[in-house]
Amino acid sequence: MKNRFLAGVATTLLASALSVAAASADVLDTIKERGTLIVGVKADYKPYGFLDTSGNVIGIEPDLAKDVADKLGVAIEYVPVVSSNRMQFLEQGKIDLMIATMTDRPDRREVVLIPDPNYYSSGTNILSLKSLGLTEWEDLRNKPVCGIQGAFYNKATSQNYGAEIVAFKGTAEAYSALKAGNCAAFVYDDSAIVAKTNDPEWADYEMPLQTIDDAPWGLAVALGEENFAQMMSDMIIDWHKTGRILELETKWGVTNTPFAKAMNEKYNQ
Amino acid sequence: MDVIYEWFRLLYQETGINLPFLYDEYDRNRMVDGFLTTVWLSLVCLFFSVIIGVIGAWLQGSSFKWTRRFVNGYIQLFRNTPPLVQLYFFYFAIGTLLPRVENDWGGQSPILGSFAWAAISLSFFAGAFNVEIFRSGIEAVPKSTVEAAEALGFSKLQIYRDITLPLAFRVVLPALNNNLVNLVKTTTLAYAIAVPEMLYEANQIWSDNVNVTEMMIFLLLAYFVLVGVLVGAMNRWERAMKIPGYG
Missing domain, CATH: 3.40.190.10 (Periplasmic binding protein-like II)
Known part of the structure; x- marks a missing residue:
């Protein structure tokens, strides 16, 4: 038992030492190899991320995450997160991407990589x-x-x-x-x-x-994942441009927010 | 006055000791309002809890079985439940069952607000203890004294008002002091149903300025002084009421 614990610690240390090197290996490759995109979403924040009667995670943010998985051509897996653990999950590599009603703040940008522009706002x-x-x-x-x-x-x-x-x-x-x-x-x-x-x-x-x-919301990827962040930036712009956010708001019964409307206009000029 | 306020702003800039309720006018008004609310709530509760104690102790000595049972039931109910639970019960359970009245902004609001419920609930809570405290005093009055008063033709109410209670009062003052001090401190619970008293206002200020440490120290000192004033007054009263040779 003790040995296994020590081995676990050693592996963790080794992994964190290697993570700088591993970052260049790119999480996008890992996702494609694995065949699933693991996304952290809220499960208690109706209608942005909540559970349906059979326990599946649904809502605006899970739908956005599905778009990302479709673009990558992989399956999707949702991991419910709460405000106090969402950034840690990303740091630990438990999730590849986090779309969890997070307000975009400068101190958070030091911990995780938040691609611009912001996808939502409240x-x-x-x-x-x-x-x-x-x-x-x-x-x-x-x-x-x-x-x-x-x-x-x-x-x-x-x-x-x-x-x-x-x-x-x-x-x-x-x-x-x-x-x-x-x-x-x-x-x-x-x-x-x-x-x-x-x-x-x-x-x-x-x-x-x-x-x-x-205050704008930011989705996030782990620090150092520049390629993934670049891809997400393009996706967010695409969501705004095509009116995908507005469409999802309507789908989930939210009156179109001024932010979503303004972004839609901005990228269609 | 402004010089002093500005000095505290400088203190913050120089040392990081942040006391916004001294230099910021808005926060200062909040704190003063909070202080006055605490004082006012304490006075109201002190007054009514003592009244409840006096009347309750008198009813406890009633010759009607059901009156005694009713008073005892009241004491058990309020002494055996936490004051915070009582506050919530009154405000959220009883409060919503009462009839509503038209308010000045065109809506329907409950007939009693949070301050009224805090005053009622805390008075009843401390009153239950006061009944027992007064009973102990009444029982300490020698039976022969009461018999002497009866022999002189005093009525039951007269005996209680003019003989038993004045003597009992002198016996119970130390215990009453304790309970009233506790009552003043218990007014902080009214924070839970949003009565804007000192703790509530301090919380508003520290969540805006993130100066929890300073506010906590200030609160502790403020209550220390407030209760100190009460204890001082009660002690003076105790000395003034002293009968040489009694108690």
């Missing part, structure tokens, strides 16, 4: 009762607005628009307080709110405002 918006008829952020002034404790947009919402933030620990409490009428609205990620508005239980609610604080 920002801040609110969920509120249709009957309130809110139309702009200024309408929130002096109204209680539910939020999540620790979210960076709480301060902006209260400072710029005068809303009284009522922040809860988790989303469940915030949704429950909104439903109970303790707040006029719930300020949160627009991508999560979009999913809520499609839920029949939330049929009386809407996402009425212009999204603010837009």
Whole structure:
């Protein structure tokens, strides 16, 4: 047992020592040799990546990943990831590609390789009762607005628009307080709110405002995989150009986001 | 005043000790509001929990079996459940069952907000302990004293109000002190149902500025001072009420 453990450690060390050299061997060759593309996607973020009733991973991001596999002419395998392990999985080589609702940030670019341009984007918006008829952020002034404790947009919402933030620990409490009428609205990620508005239980609610604080999402490959990254850059441009992102949004019941529309226009000029 | 505020901004730039609730006006207002909410919530809860304690202890001595049972049931329920669970229960379970009223922004909101529920829940929680504390004081009043009052023709209420309670009060003050100190500290739980008290505002500030260490130290000192003031006041009161030769 101990020997096997030591052997495992030795192999890991050897592998990491060789990984610089292995990088030049190119993950694209490995994928083609293996015959499958292994992609890390979310399984709890409807509609971007979630499980269907029989347990298969489906959604916008799995569909995008399938496009990549088709282009390479290989089969696809999905590995569910969460925010806290997605970059580690990529570093360890457990997955070849990660498309997992990750916000593109400079510190993350030091750990993984994020090809440009960004494929998607999400920002801040609110969920509120249709009957309130809110139309702009200024309408929130002096109204209680539910939020999540620790979210960076709480301060902006209260400072710029005068809303009284009522922040809860988790989303469940915030949704429950909104439903109970303790707040006029719930300020949160627009991508999560979009999913809520499609839920029949939330049929009386809407996402009425212009999204603010837009932050782009980046898909990622392991550091050093320049060829793969180059290929992904071309693919992302292609997705924007052909309107594939817009098409997938429609397919999964998301109203076309301003970012996807703008990118589509930009690459069709 | 501005000189002092600017000094703290300099302190941050020079040493990295970040106290935004001193130099940033927005954060300062948040912190002051949080402090006032904590003080106000504490005062409301102190007042009502003592009232509940006094009335509860009186009802416990009632000659009706069901009144005594009711008070005991209340004590068991509130003493044997965690205050955080009670807060959630009141706010999310009871709160949503109550009728709704039209609010000023055109929606329907529950009749009681988070502050009201925190005040109710914490008063009942500390009140349950206070009933037992007052009972201990009442039982410490010699039976002969009560009998003497009865012989003088005092009614039951008069005996409780004018004889038993004043004597009992002097006996229970140390225990009551303890419970009220705990109550002030328990108001931090109201953070869970988004009552904007000190801990809540501190959390908002540290999530915007990532200065958790400084805020934690500040919170600790703030509560130390706040509870210190309460304890000081209670001790003075205790001395002022002292009857020479009694207790």
